[in-house]
Amino acid sequence: MTSEFATLVTTYFIEREENLLAAQQRYIERVDAVRALTKVLWVSENITHEDIPIIKEHLLVDLNEDRRAIGLEPADEQEWELYSFVTIVEPVAELAGPDASVSRLWFDLRLADEEEYARSFISWTRLQELSLTGQKLPNGRIGG
Numbered sequence: 001m002t003s004e005f006a007t008l009v010t011t012y013f014i015e016r017e018e019n020l021l022a023a024q025q026r027y028i029e030r031v032d033a034v035r036a037l038t039k040v041l042w043v044s045e046n047i048t049h050e051d052i053p054i055i056k057e058h059l060l061v062d063l064n065e066d067r068r069a070i071g072l073e074p075a076d077e078q079e080w081e082l083y084s085f086v087t088i089v090e091p092v093a094e095l096a097g098p099d100a101s102v103s104r105l106w107f108d109l110r111l112a113d114e115e116e117y118a119r120s121f122i123s124w125t126r127l128q129e130l131s132l133t134g135q136k137l138p139n140g141r142i143g144g
Contacts, residue, residue, distance in 0.1 A: 004131060004132055005090075005091050005129055005130060005131050005132075006041060006088050006089065006090060006091065006129075006130045006131075007088070007089050007090070007091050007092070007103065007105060007127055007128070007129055007130065008086065008087075008088050008127070008128040008129075008130055009086070009087045009088070009089065009105055009109045009125055009126070009127055010084050010085070010086050010125065010126045010128075011027065011030075011084060011085045011086075011087070011109050011110065011111065011123055011124075011125050012050060012052070012055050012059065012082060012083070012084045012123060012124050012125070012126070013059070013082075013083055013084070013085075013111050013121055013122060013123035013124075014056060014059040014060060014063060014080045014081065014082055014083070014122050014123075015080065015081065015083060015121065016079050016080060016081075017081065020047055020083070023047070023083070023111060023121055024047060024085075026111045026112075026120075026121060027085050027109075027111060030108065030109050030110070030111065031043055031087055031109070033108065034087075034089060034105065034108050034109060037092055037094075037104075037105075037108065038089050038090045038091070038092050038105075039089065039090040040087060040088075040089050041088045041089060041090065042086075042087065042088040043085075043086075043087050044085050044086040044087065047083050047084070047085065048083060048084045048085070048086070049081060049082070049083055050082040050083060050084050051082070052082060055082060055124065056080075056081075056082040058124065059082070059122045059123070059124060060075065060077055060080060062119075062122045063075050063080070063122045066119055066122070087109060088130070089105065091103070091129070092104060092105050102127065103127060105125070105127060106125050106127055107125075109125050110123045110124070110125055111123040
């Protein structure tokens with residue numbers, strides 16, 4: 001690794017079980033695009049079923065907003081589950097936009113493009129900075 005630090009990116013998404021292979025394919029496409037930006041160190045080989053109610057609830061709100069916008073009924077929440085993918089990459093200093101305070105990876109590893117409407121996948125990313133020793137805070141920050 002050329003950097004003392006790495007970034008752990010967890011991409012959470014809600015999906016119906018029958019669409020998991022399509023979500024995995026989209027994730028692989030997103031990771032391949034990130035390879036042009038930085039070195040990808042590790043990519044999860046599996047889809048993890050998650051049980052984090054607050055994230056699932058937030059993503060279901062997004063899903064139902066999209067569905068209403070295109071004239072569909074709200075989703076049957078029992079059909080949708082929360083899953084995640086994990087990737088570790090070398091840090092990217094480029095921000096997500098001119099007024100952003102997060103790395104562009106926050107957007108790049110989501111499953112849907114923000115311009116895509118209604119979104120084919122509803123997802124959210126969490127970035128965590130890692131160090132080789134655990135003794136230093138990158139950039140002197142406390143992560144969230």
